[in-house]
Amino acid sequence: MQNNIKHNQEEITRKEAIKKIGNYGKYAALTALGTYLILNPQKAQAASVPSNPGTGF
Amino acid sequence: MKKMKTLYKVIEDKTITWFENSNEYVVLENTTADILKRLSQGISEKDIAEALSKKINVPLDHAEDFIEHLKKEVSEPNSLQKETIINDHRDIQKPKIYEFVKFYQINDINFKVSFLSETELSLIHPKFSHLVVDEVSNYDNEFEVFIANNFIFLYVNKSCIGSWSHKDVHFFQGKFSMELIQKIHQKEEDKWMGVFHASAISNGQKSMLFLGDSGNGKSTSLALLQASGFTCIADDFVPMDAKKQEVYSFPAAISIKRNSLETLLPIYPELETSAEFNFTRLNKVVRYLKPNTTNFLQHLPCHDLVFIKYQKDSDLVCKKISKIDAFQQLIPDSWLSPKIENTQLFLDWFSTLNCYQLTYSENEKMIAAVSKIFNNDL
Numbered sequence: 001m002q003n004n005i006k007h008n009q010e011e012i013t014r015k016e017a018i019k020k021i022g023n024y025g026k027y028a029a030l031t032a033l034g035t036y037l038i039l040n041p042q043k044a045q046a047a048s049v050p051s052n053p054g055t056g057f
Numbered sequence: 058m059k060k061m062k063t064l065y066k067v068i069e070d071k072t073i074t075w076f077e078n079s080n081e082y083v084v085l086e087n088t089t090a091d092i093l094k095r096l097s098q099g100i101s102e103k104d105i106a107e108a109l110s111k112k113i114n115v116p117l118d119h120a121e122d123f124i125e126h127l128k129k130e131v132s133e134p135n136s137l138q139k140e141t142i143i144n145d146h147r148d149i150q151k152p153k154i155y156e157f158v159k160f161y162q163i164n165d166i167n168f169k170v171s172f173l174s175e176t177e178l179s180l181i182h183p184k185f186s187h188l189v190v191d192e193v194s195n196y197d198n199e200f201e202v203f204i205a206n207n208f209i210f211l212y213v214n215k216s217c218i219g220s221w222s223h224k225d226v227h228f229f230q231g232k233f234s235m236e237l238i239q240k241i242h243q244k245e246e247d248k249w250m251g252v253f254h255a256s257a258i259s260n261g262q263k264s265m266l267f268l269g270d271s272g273n274g275k276s277t278s279l280a281l282l283q284a285s286g287f288t289c290i291a292d293d294f295v296p297m298d299a300k301k302q303e304v305y306s307f308p309a310a311i312s313i314k315r316n317s318l319e320t321l322l323p324i325y326p327e328l329e330t331s332a333e334f335n336f337t338r339l340n341k342v343v344r345y346l347k348p349n350t351t352n353f354l355q356h357l358p359c360h361d362l363v364f365i366k367y368q369k370d371s372d373l374v375c376k377k378i379s380k381i382d383a384f385q386q387l388i389p390d391s392w393l394s395p396k397i398e399n400t401q402l403f404l405d406w407f408s409t410l411n412c413y414q415l416t417y418s419e420n421e422k423m424i425a426a427v428s429k430i431f432n433n434d435l
Contacts, residue, residue, distance in 0.1 A: 017385070021126045029113040030123050036131065037084040039388040045252045046392065047230035048271060048293050048312070056223050057176055057204050 061132075062397055063097065065090055066404040068380050073404060074131075080395040082388055083131060084381060088112070092124060093132050102128070149220075151212065152203050160196065161188040163241050163308050163353050167196040173203035175338055180209075180226065181233060183334040184309040187347035198240050200233070211236070231392070234294045234307065241353060242298075242305055250299040250403050251393040256311075257290035257304050257359070258282050260431045264290050264304040264357040267365045268387065274367030277317040278423060280346055284324045285424045289348035290355060299399045302406040303356040310345035320420070321346075360409065361430050362387070365423075366416045374416040375426040375435065383412035 021034030062077040072090035074083045085093070088109075095105050102124050110120040155171035157178045162168075167190070172178040181202060201212040208220040209229050213236050221229040235252070239245060256267040256279040267275045276292055283289045291307035298305060313321060313328060322328055325346055333344050362383055384407065393403060413430060417423040429435045 017389075019130070021130055022123060024115075024119060024123070027113075027115045027119055030115055030119060033086050033089045033113070034123060034127070036086075036089065037385065039082040039084070039385060041080060041082070041251075041388050041391050041393040044228050044392060045231035045235040045294070046254070047227045047234065048254065049227045051271070051314075053224070053226070057207060057209065 063093070063132075064397065064401055064404060065094065066408060068384070068408050071381050073384065075400050075404065077395075077397055077400075080393070080400075082384075084384070085131075089127065089131075092127060096124075096128060096132060149205050149210065151201060151210075155201070155203070157182070158192075159185075160190050160192055161185050162190040162193075163188055163237075166198070166240060167193050168198050168200060168237075168240070169193075169196040170200040170202065175336055177202045177204060177209065179334070179336045179339055179341055179343075180230060183343050183345050184312070186334075186345070187310055188308060200236070202233075231294070234309070235296075238296050238305065238307060241308070242296075242356075244298060247394065247396055247399075248299055249394060250297045250302060250399050250406075251391050253295040253297065253387070254293065254390040255295045256292050257295045258287040258427075259290050259304075259355070259357050260287060260428075262357070263431070264359045265361045265363060265427070265431065266295060266304070266359055267363050268390070269365050272314075274317075274365060276311050276313060277320060277367060278365050280311055280313065280317070280321055280325065281420050282424060282427060283311075283349040287427070288350050288355075290357070292348070297359070298356065299394065299396075299402050301356075302358070302402060304359045306350075306353045306355040308348065308353040310347045313344040313346055315344075318344075360411060362410055362412045363427070363430065364412070364414045366414075367418065368416050369418055371416050371418045373419065373422040373426060374414065375430075376414055377435075378412050378414045380407070380410065380412050383410075 017037050017039060019036055019038060024030035064075040066073045067087060072085050072087050074085050074090055074093065092105055092109065102121065106117060106120040106124050110117045152173050156174050157172040159170050159182060160167060161170065199214055203210050208222055209226065210220045211218040211229060211233060218236060219232055235246065253266060256275040257264050258279060267278055269275055279289055279292055289311065290304055292309060292311040294307050294309065296305045296307060297303065318328060328344055328346065333342060335342050364383065364386065394400065415423065415426055
């Protein structure tokens with residue numbers, strides 16, 4: 001069950017990176033050309049996010 | 058307006074486009090990237106729209122509208138930077154006394170690291186405890202770590218490197234590691250191409266990166282492989298230099314999660330005793346396995362990325378995957394130098410890689426598959 005949840009979350013994250021330009025209805029070629037993916041690297045060097053970080057130091 | 062610098066790299070059937078002002082990577086169709094290139098060369102929108110309209114057989118007004126949108130949404134990314142709260146910690150006084158002072162030796166370089174309390178110690182020390190030496194008076198570098206006003210501070214050789222809130226503690230740990238590799242390998246930050254959230258092993262001649270979401274078994278696989286003749290190069294924090302695009306050794310120990318113990322205890326009985334750190338006051342137990350090398354000067358070329366996953370009862374699946382798929386997973390998890398020269402080197406290096414997906418449940422089969430990838434024998 002937990003695996004399923006995790007899997008779904010991953011898919012959602014990746015879908016969020018997909019963007020579309022405009023709305024070209026029947027012109028599938030334009031819709032295809034206007035579909036792109038934005039990827040941002042980490043803003044700084046990072047270690048793994050702790051699994052149980054708690055709420056403060 | 059300052060002209061924005063953009064890099065383009067065709068990989069498989071897409072063009073990866075990089076924008077300098079946002080350090081953002083955008084995966085575009087080749088034709089779409091060509092339109093952006095032409096726009097940046099000063100070719101008129103009307104001319105480009107006419108060519109596009111003919112090429113894909115759409116009405117001219119739709120092609121014009123498309124180019125207008127493309128220009129606005131992709132080639133002129135929102136230049137508004139998110140405001141970040143600047144911590145004004147000019148009044149912060151460094152502690153006069155630290156509860157824990159450790160000395161670490163990496164290659165021939167001595168580090169003195171002072172931790173204000175057990176909280177600070179628990180965030181750094183377990184990963185490096187295999188490098189502890191007796192107190193030395195002539196250390197080469199001094200690191201100081203303390204929490205004040207709910208921020209954790211890092212000083213290196215008396216200079217403040219930064220401060221981080223509790224929710225950014227993984228960035229504090231990342232910066233600590235970054236400072237460390239700069240001292241170990243004598244390369245300033247702009248000489249590094251990037252740092253990957255991965256594990257790295259070598260066969261003596263070259264290295265291989267293992268990637269995958271947390272919990273997929275990167276570190277467990279690394280521990281199994283270092284018991285089977287491969288050398289551990291780095292776990293969790295894999296630095297690569299810009300000049301030669303080689304993976305550099307990072308001396309931290311391998312973090313072992315509780316659910317890997319069953320697999321690893323028969324090979325590493327010390328996981329039950331010496332490798333376990335119990336911070337009783339913090340109610341926190343962590344386990345670290347030391348790497349099977351003491352040569353932390355190593356740096357090796359890397360041509361293979363492996364997305365690894367341990368999955369109970371799964372048959373071995375080891376197959377090549379598309380580089381674009383690999384790219385999508387690699388970028389959000391990596392720190393990549395924002396320098397244009399380094400980005401060009403990164404894109405060139407990435408385009409030469411082989412990318413694989415490896416899913417396994419039987420350790421021996423995984424080890425055999427990794428050997429085959431190393432030998433280009435898959």
